[in-house]
Amino acid sequence: MDKAIQIEEKETVGSIAVRSNRARKALEDLGIDYCCGGNISLAEAARKAGIKQYELVDRLAVELAKSEAADAEEREWTVAPPEDLIEYVLSAHHAYMKTVLPRIKSLLERVLRAHGPAHGDVLTPLDRIFRRLSAEITEHLYKEEEILFPLMRREAEAAHSGKARPFCPCGTVANPIRQMQFEHDNAGEALRRMRDITHGYALPPDACPSFKALYDELQAMEKDLHEHIHLENNILFPRAERLEETFSGR
Numbered sequence: 001m002d003k004a005i006q007i008e009e010k011e012t013v014g015s016i017a018v019r020s021n022r023a024r025k026a027l028e029d030l031g032i033d034y035c036c037g038g039n040i041s042l043a044e045a046a047r048k049a050g051i052k053q054y055e056l057v058d059r060l061a062v063e064l065a066k067s068e069a070a071d072a073e074e075r076e077w078t079v080a081p082p083e084d085l086i087e088y089v090l091s092a093h094h095a096y097m098k099t100v101l102p103r104i105k106s107l108l109e110r111v112l113r114a115h116g117p118a119h120g121d122v123l124t125p126l127d128r129i130f131r132r133l134s135a136e137i138t139e140h141l142y143k144e145e146e147i148l149f150p151l152m153r154r155e156a157e158a159a160h161s162g163k164a165r166p167f168c169p170c171g172t173v174a175n176p177i178r179q180m181q182f183e184h185d186n187a188g189e190a191l192r193r194m195r196d197i198t199h200g201y202a203l204p205p206d207a208c209p210s211f212k213a214l215y216d217e218l219q220a221m222e223k224d225l226h227e228h229i230h231l232e233n234n235i236l237f238p239r240a241e242r243l244e245e246t247f248s249g250r
């Protein structure tokens with residue numbers, strides 16, 4: 001993020017929304033209409049939102065900078081060796097999941113003990129969905145680490161060195177990939193249900209710091225899992241399938 005982000009004074013809210021999804025979401029968070037009423041200046045939008053113009057510009061500049069950094073990183077992953085992307089997924093996302101799941105589990109136990117009697121309608125189903133999600137993710141990570149990723153590595157290595165396609169006990173790499181995508185969909189559905197049950201992680205008025213920590217951790221986990229699944233579904237898996245196709249053309 002070393003490049004200065006330019007926001008012209010005359011730029012409209014609508015044009016900023018088109019430049020970056022992150023900026024669009026920031027506008028949404030601030031209650032600023034960027035679609036139907038997007039043809040207004042930033043000064044006017046700031047006035048309507050009840051904030052200073054420089055605060056709005058600063059916030060949008062941060063979001064635009066983050067978008068550029070994320071776009072650059074994503075572009076790199078589409079051309080970097082797939083083994084590097086696997087290493088990144090393992091160190092950035094699998095490692096995080098292995099630490100956050102037990103942390104959320106113990107927070108949930110604590111919050112259920114203290115608030116179960118008053119908020120069991122939310123906490124009991126939340127606990128049930130989380131426990132199942134946690135068990136499924138743990139198994140999912142294991143399958144990727146022990147079966148799919150080693151297979152992808154072997155195929156990438158063979159392709160680079162001009163060797164024949166290595167033996168694949170699952171038939172083709174597409175088979176375990178389909179299973180992982182199915183499990184990703186299930187995880188996404190569990191995240192949506194947890195968000196629904198908690199009304200968008202809205203804390204009750206009597207929430208204690210542990211309750212707040214629980215919701216913060218769940219939301220951070222949701223965001224991380226979305227990024228993790230995006231990297232696998234949209235970049236890593238298609239690359240592994242294309243790479244495997246190169247063996248049939250030899």
Ligand SMILES: [Fe+2]
Pocket residue numbers: 089093094141144228232
């Ligand atoms: Fe993964």
Ligand SMILES: [Fe+2]
Pocket residue numbers: 140144180184229232
């Ligand atoms: Fe996965």
